[in-house]
Amino acid sequence: MTTRPKRLLHDEAFVELEDVELVYGRGDKRVQALTATNLSIAKGDFVALVGPSGCGKSTILKLVTGLLKASKGYVYVSGREVGAEPMRVGMAFQNPTLLPWKTIRDNVMLPLKIVPPFRQEFRQKRKTEFRDRVEALLKQVGLAGFGDKYPWQLSGGMMQRASLCRALIHDPQLLMLDEPFGALDQFTREELWAIMQDLWMTRKPTVLLVTHDLKEAGFLANRICVMQARPGRIIDDSVVDFARPRNIDMAYTPEFVTMTQRLRELIIANRPNKEAA
């Protein structure tokens, strides 16, 4: 397949999906996961994808990180088709996936050992500097003093904090979050939202968050894209107009509840086979 020259549909866009279709499998195993999908994300923006199971949220993350190639259409990051040149990506998932035999400090440090240009610098001279960088990040998420612990010595919420540190330690251009708070209890989750907001406000990576939790999307994101399934597509794209820093009380105001209620109704109205339900 040919690589298109550098171009952007919108001047300030950092991530751009242009008329994307994604088909998994062939013949009677064929699944049309995405159709006619357009999405433009400005540099440093925070966008949430919400929608029913199977609507293609994770597929969009995989397309943007280059793990999948679009069956039709184009995906650009920083004006280049994905895959044309390397980019720094940070990721966090529902399962924090920390290496059990490494300390929290070494887990967080891992991308600096692997990702260029840090890899070369790590080998040469900057280990102490990198260590300070890890300590500063651990402190920012409330894990000061936990660098020497092992993952099994931490609670689920603490492991997820460490996982956010690992996702951000190499200053990624793009931060991909796939339900990172989904397995936590409500109170821990809300604590982590505040930490995530602080990390985004101080570092400003471009974030794409996949979540089933409309309150989480509303608390964290600047924009919420609602998706519909079979085939997956974006059916609504709205701005979350609440000042930052946001606090959890905001999520219980009538304006916020009205916003999440509208999104909820939209998802329900566009559910597949809703007539049969």
Ligand SMILES: Nc1ncnc2c1ncn2[C@@H]1O[C@H](COP(=O)(O)OP(=O)(O)OP(=O)(O)O)[C@@H](O)[C@H]1O
């Ligand atoms: N490797 C694959 N092979 C075949 N079909 C797949 C594959 N991965 C995903 N699909 C299908 O593509 C569609 C979109 O899947 P995707 O995982 O992107 O949805 P999602 O919105 O992230 O779902 P969930 O919220 O349940 O994680 C679904 O119908 C899914 O079954």
